[in-house]
Amino acid sequence: HQIDGVELAQRAVDIFQEYISTQPEDLRERITLEQGWIEAYQPRRPYDYVICAEVLEHVIDPVALLKVARKALKQDGILYVTAPAWRAFNEFSHVRAVEPEALRGWMEEARFTVTGMEEQHIGTQKWRVTCWATPDPTFKEATHGDQEKGENGKTHERQERKVLMP
Numbered sequence: 829h830q831i832d833g834v835e836l837a838q839r840a841v842d843i844f845q846e847y848i849s850t851q852p853e854d855l856r857e858r859i860t861l862e863q864g865w866i867e868a869y870q871p872r873r874p875y876d877y878v879i880c881a882e883v884l885e886h887v888i889d890p891v892a893l894l895k896v897a898r899k900a901l902k903q904d905g906i907l908y909v910t911a912p913a914w915r916a917f918n919e920f921s922h923v924r925a926v927e928p929e930a931l932r933g934w935m936e937e938a939r940f941t942v943t944g945m946e947e948q949h950i951g952t953q954k955w956r957v958t959c960w961a962t963p964d965p966t967f968k969e970a971t972h973g974d975q976e977k978g979e980n981g982k983t984h985e986r987q988e989r990k991v992l993m994p
Contacts, residue, residue, distance in 0.1 A: 833861040834869050867892050871900040880909045884931070885922045894938035898963050907940060907961045913947065913954035928957045939964040 835841050841863045848856055866883070878897040884890045897907050911926035928947055935942050940961035948956040 874902040884911045909959040939967040
């Protein structure tokens with residue numbers, strides 16, 4: 829697997845770089861993390877999976893972020909999202925709680941088809957929402973295809989799995 833990540837905080841990127849430098853070379857070659865805004869991310873390749881874990885509660889425009897995820901996915905790719913369904917009073921980096929109904933609306937606006945959604949509760953309190961989605965098949969021009977050209981110019985099916993983690 830090839831895993832690429834995007835992280836806004838330079839300190840987190842530095843910690844990752846320090847950690848990954850201690851790992852075996854084959855692992856170091858397959859995992860990258862770059863510093864930047866996910867909304868500005870330009871995918872270098874189509875991905876089989878995009879994992880957006882604990883991100884949407886931090887962004888002003890979640891639909892813009894989800895549109896980047898859609899553009900990064902292969903047409904048969906899968907987006908996996910988790911987010912808190914509550915907002916703590918002392919958590920200043922969260923701009924919102926992510927309610928399941930809102931998440932479903934954002935996914936549709938970003939041209940995803942929701943294939944699964946779960947809510948986790950602690951007692952009667954909503955705790956977390958998890959969602960799986962695929963790019964809307966009627967919006968093919970905005971997503972990557974399943975094939976790519978090889979060095980010899982011939983089109984072939986991709987075999988290696990690619991993952992993007994904002």
